[in-house]
Amino acid sequence: MASAGTTAYRHHYYHRRHRYGRTMTDTGTETDDCDVLVLRHGTEGLSMASYAQELRERLPDRDVRLARTPGEERDLVTGARVVTGRDIDESLIERAERLELFACTFAGTDHVPTDALAERGVAVTNAGGIHAPGIAEGAIGQMLTFARRLDEGWRRKENHEWRHFQSGEFMDSTVTVVGLGSIGQALVERLEGFGVETIGVRYTPSKGGPTDEVVGFETEAIHGALARTDYLVLACPLTEETRGLIDAEAFATLPPEAVLVNVARGGIVDTEALLAAVADNGIRGAALDVTDPEPLPPDHPLWNFENVLITPHTGGHTPEHWPRLADILAGNLDRLDAGEPLENLVRAPDSG
Numbered sequence: 001m002a003s004a005g006t007t008a009y010r011h012h013y014y015h016r017r018h019r020y021g022r023t024m025t026d027t028g029t030e031t032d033d034c035d036v037l038v039l040r041h042g043t044e045g046l047s048m049a050s051y052a053q054e055l056r057e058r059l060p061d062r063d064v065r066l067a068r069t070p071g072e073e074r075d076l077v078t079g080a081r082v083v084t085g086r087d088i089d090e091s092l093i094e095r096a097e098r099l100e101l102f103a104c105t106f107a108g109t110d111h112v113p114t115d116a117l118a119e120r121g122v123a124v125t126n127a128g129g130i131h132a133p134g135i136a137e138g139a140i141g142q143m144l145t146f147a148r149r150l151d152e153g154w155r156r157k158e159n160h161e162w163r164h165f166q167s168g169e170f171m172d173s174t175v176t177v178v179g180l181g182s183i184g185q186a187l188v189e190r191l192e193g194f195g196v197e198t199i200g201v202r203y204t205p206s207k208g209g210p211t212d213e214v215v216g217f218e219t220e221a222i223h224g225a226l227a228r229t230d231y232l233v234l235a236c237p238l239t240e241e242t243r244g245l246i247d248a249e250a251f252a253t254l255p256p257e258a259v260l261v262n263v264a265r266g267g268i269v270d271t272e273a274l275l276a277a278v279a280d281n282g283i284r285g286a287a288l289d290v291t292d293p294e295p296l297p298p299d300h301p302l303w304n305f306e307n308v309l310i311t312p313h314t315g316g317h318t319p320e321h322w323p324r325l326a327d328i329l330a331g332n333l334d335r336l337d338a339g340e341p342l343e344n345l346v347r348a349p350d351s352g
Contacts, residue, residue: 033098035062035333037076039085040069043105046321048085051105054326055084062333082336084329090116100336103329104346107131107316114347124347125332129182130324131316135235135263135289136186138315140194142287143231144170146259151309171195176229178222178245179236179264180209187233199225201236217241226253231261238265246270251277258283263315266292271302278305289315 036059038052052066065080067073077083077092077099084103090113093099102117104126114124145151147170156163175191177184178201188198188210200211201222208214215221222245226232232254236242246260247270254260260283262269271292277283285307293300294313302308318324332342 033063033079034065034076034081035059036064036082036084036329037073037080038064038066039073039083039088040067041086043086044317044321051084051322051326054322055329058326058330059333082329082333087111088113088117093117093120093122096120096122101125101332101342103325103332105325109346118347118350121349123342123345123349125328125342125344126346127321127325127328128344128346130321130328131318132182132186133320134318135183135315136190138289138311139187139233139235139261139263139287140190142261142309143173143175143233143259145287145309146231146285147173151306155306173197173230174199174228175231175233176201176225177211177233177235178242178268179234180211180214181235181237183235183263184233185210187235199228201225203241217245223250223253226250226258227255229254229258231259233261234264234268236264236268238267242268244268244270246273248273248276251282254283256282256284260286260288262286263289266290266294275301278308285309287311289313 036055038048038055040048042048049066052064055064065076067076073092074095077096079098080096081098082101082103083096083099084105086105088102093113093116099122101123104112104124107126107128109124109126112124117124147168149165149167152165171194174197176199177187180200180202184200188200191198198211200209200214201217202209202214203217205214205216215225234246245268251273269292274286278286287309289311290313291302291310296302296310302310328343335342
C-alpha cells in the first residue's frame with residue numbers, strides 16, 4: 001500500500017490534475033485514465049498485443065490499453081494505475097501521476113529502476129514462477145538425455161549408423177537441486193515418479209522442502225551433498241553467495257559420473273573450472289541453458305565438447321507465458337483494491 005506521504009502527493013495531484021476520469025498532462029492536454037497500460041517492448045519474441053488481449057479477457061470491466069509508440073507510452077502513462085512491461089524508463093515514471101504498480105514481465109528485475117519507483121510510492125512485481133513448469137521439464141529432459149544416452153543416438157542417426165550402444169537408467173539416481181524456489185519445487189514435483197533420491201539445497205534448511213533431504217549452503221553441508229550426487233541441477237538466483245558456487249573445489253567433490261544441469265544463471269558456475277572438469281573427465285558432462293559469458297561466443301571452447309549440451313537460454317520459453325502472467329496481474333489488481341499483499345512482490349513502496 002502507498003505511504004502517507006505518497007497518499008498526500010497523489011491527493012494533491014488528484015485535485016490539480018485529475019477530474020472526471022481524465023488526467024491533465026504537463027503540456028496542458030488531457031488524457032483518459034486507464035487501469036492497465038501495456039508497454040510496447042515485447043519479450044522472448046512474444047507480442048505485447050497478445051498479452052494485452054489476455055489481460056482484457058480476464059479484466060472485462062477494466063480499461064486495458066496497449067501503447068504501440070513512444071508517444072502513446074508518454075501520453076497514456078500519465079493516467080495509468082498499473083503499468084506492465086519488461087522495463088520502464090525513469091522519464092515515464094516522472095510522468096506517471098496515478099501509478100501504483102509496475103508489473104515486470106521478466107522474472108529478474110535487476111534492470112528495473114526499483115528505487116525510483118519505490119520513492120514515488122509504486123510497488124514492483126515480477127514474472128517469477130511462470131517459467132517454472134517449462135524449465136523443470138527441460139531439466140528432466142537433459143537428465144534423461146544423459147541417462148539414456150540419447151545424444152549418442154542422435155549422432156549415430158546423423159551418420160546413418162545402425163549400431164547398438166549401452167545406456168544407463170535414471171532410476172535410483174541421486175538428484176541434488178540447488179534452490180527450492182518455484183523452479184526447484186516444480187522440478188522435484190515432476191521427479192516423484194522417476195524413483196530417484198532428491199537432495200535440496202536452500203538458505204534456510206530448517207524450513208524443510210519437497211526433497212528427501214534438505215541441506216544449507218555451508219561448505220561442509222553442500223560438499224556432503226555433492227559427493228553423493230549423480231545429477232546436479234542449479235535452479236537458484238545469482239547472488240553474492242551463489243556466484244561461482246560451482247568452482248574447482250565443487251567439481252573435485254562431484255563423482256566423475258555426475259552431470260551438471262544449469263537452468264539458473266551462468267555466473268553460478270566457474271566456467272574455467274567447468275572446462276577443466278570436462279576436459280579431464282572429472283564429470284560425465286553438462287547441460288547448459290545459461291552460460292558465462294552469455295551469449296556464448298562462437299569460438300568458445302565449450303562448444304567443442306560432445307558431452308556439453310548447450311541451449312541458448314530458452315529453458316523458460318512457453319506458450320503459456322502471457323496467460324500465466326495475466327493471471328497474476330489480474331489477481332494483483334483485485335489485491336490493490338482490497339489493500340492486500342501482492343503476489344510476486346519484489347519491491348514495496350517506500351514507507352516515508
